[in-house]
Amino acid sequence: MEWFTASDYWLGRLVFQRALAGLYLVAFLNAALQFRALIGERGMLPVPRFVERVPFRRSPSLFQLHYSDRFFAGCVWAGCAVSAALLAGLDSLLPLWGGMLLWVVPWALYLSVVNVGQTWYSFGWESLLLEVGFLAVFLGNDEVAPPVVVLFLLRWVLFRVEFGAGLIKMRGDACWRKLTCLDHHHETQPMPGPLSWFFHHLPKPLHRVEVAANHVTQLVVPFLLFAPQPVASAAAALMIVTQLWLVLSGNFAWLNWITIVLALPVIAFPADPPAVPGAPLWYVVVVSAVSAVLLGLSHRPVRNMVSRRQVMNRSFDPLHLVNTYGAFGSVSRIRYEVVVEGTADEVPREDSDWREYEFKGKPGDPRRWPRQFAPYHLRLDWLMWFAALSPAYAGPWFGALVERLLENDRDTLGLLRRSPFPADAPPRHIRARLFRYRYTTWRELRETGACWERTYVREFLPPTRLTGAAPGP
Known part of the structure; x- marks a missing residue:
């Protein structure tokens, strides 16, 4: 043989x-x-x-x-x-x-x-x-x-x-x-x-x-x-x-x-x-x-x-x-990111105390430098990238994500880097906004310490609360 x-x-x-x-x-x-x-x-x-x-x-x-x-x-x-x-x-x-x-x-x-x-x-x-x-x-x-x-x-x-x-x-x-x-x-x-x-x-x-x-x-x-x-x-x-x-x-x-x-x-x-x-x-x-x-x-x-x-x-x-197999048959020219925020206010307003959820891998805070995770796979972070490309990608799961954040669900929060709310005090409302992100220049990096610069584009999800929650005053 x-x-x-x-x-x-x-x-x-x-x-x-x-x-x-x-x-x-x-x-x-x-x-x-x-x-x-x-x-x-x-x-x-x-x-x-x-x-x-x-x-x-x-x-x-x-x-x-x-x-x-x-x-x-x-x-x-x-x-x-x-x-x-x-x-x-x-x-x-x-x-x-x-x-x-x-x-x-x-x-x-x-x-x-x-x-x-x-x-x-x-x-x-x-x-x-x-x-x-x-x-x-x-x-x-x-x-x-x-x-x-x-x-x-x-x-x-x-x-x-x-x-x-x-x-x-x-x-x-x-x-x-x-x-x-x-x-x-x-x-x-x-x-x-x-x-x-x-x-x-x-x-x-x-x-x-x-x-x-x-x-x-x-x-x-x-x-x-x-x-x-x-x-x-x-x-x-x-x-x-x-x-x-x-x-x-x-x-x-x-x-x-x-x-x-x-x-x-x-x-x-x-x-x-x-x-x-x-x-x-x-x-x-x-x-x-x-x-x-x-x-x-x-x-x-x-x-x-x-x-x-x-x-x-x-x-x-x-x-x-x-x-x-195959990868990147098309390349995006502009980077968009969905930023998820919550507030404890009973009535959500633009000037409410909106606090941003931080993800482990995807860009968020412009001053936070990206980390190396591969070969480990941050699945939620990857799907958030797709969601920013089109809300259709987020249709099957994004509503459930918001619901879990409103409940301060421990397992869901475990997928994130940091929640801005204590475990015993979940937010009353969650919203999501779409931002355009771009890398800073060498000069901007030296002056601000930020690797990203972001610009608000539009609302991705209006302020949302749990179904059946008591309305605000």
Whole structure:
């Protein structure tokens, strides 16, 4: 069975598996710490309400069979434990079949979360983690060398991530073709990081070079992943460098990190492979059968990539086995932010004591410098960015957010950096206003200490109080 495996990639597989386990751990920890306010029994988009109207076949999940906050918490904390065990290398201590089953556990648990997560889990990196996690099940452990076909499928995913993102840019916003998108992107991206202000103020000629280099990395270099070594390793290394540049420039949850992880098994690390027996027949049959199914399902993302109406981040099956990816097909020129405020006054007036809620990641106080959160994903902050683009994005959940703030709901307040009201004295009214934000100049930063300058645009939500609350005098 020597044709079936590639022993030279054993170290790349090992590094890939440990890094993927680390990302699983981040994803499950993220779910454990945020689910009650987002999709819990009293969440903004409760799972019980979702499973009442969506059948199992469309969204397979353990939580279709049973849901309670306690059961969900048990599942995601179990996901954390299994991910930590995989990170520590437990799969290498088990028989081949036992290691495979251990990798099935986080995939099945996270699939269950994503398939009931609704808007909060609609990001492309959720499907990407599931697709890569499914392939990891069949990559083997120390009892067998890495299967060639699974290594190929991992490269195929990386190709689709990069090439799909490159195509959507060239077909989408004209600024990508004019090399001008980075004149705006660092300022208008969903969640800036601590260095984003400095990236924005780089010279415009350098921005042009960045965009051109991005096009090369996403439209040319992916084809080199299938070239002989050392060309494939060099292509993967270039992608890793590009992704690390993106890590420095913004907060994109684990999108950049999982792309880096995908590039690791492409690299032929200079290390002597250990002596392992040949792959057992049952393993060859299982891996070959699964690979054939995945290759057959690949016609859908291929058809999407070659289509003039290419879409980004689409799953074609409820198991998220083979998906299509892409990012920033269009770039906003202006940054808008929704600022949420509350007041304890009985009758809300413009001159009332309106106090602003502070979010953890999204811009708020112009003097507060952005922090680094990725690969951790602040889901509410990201959805607030979409809400500022259009109120339609906020329709399903924003009213529930306001209601929870009016109740001083502990779980919801846990998603924020700070509430301006004490726990025993919730606000009587909540309002939301839309502001235009722009980065300050170097001179403004020195004079004011503020990295943002904001200008009021319009009302987003008029003063609102709980239904049934006693009216003011």
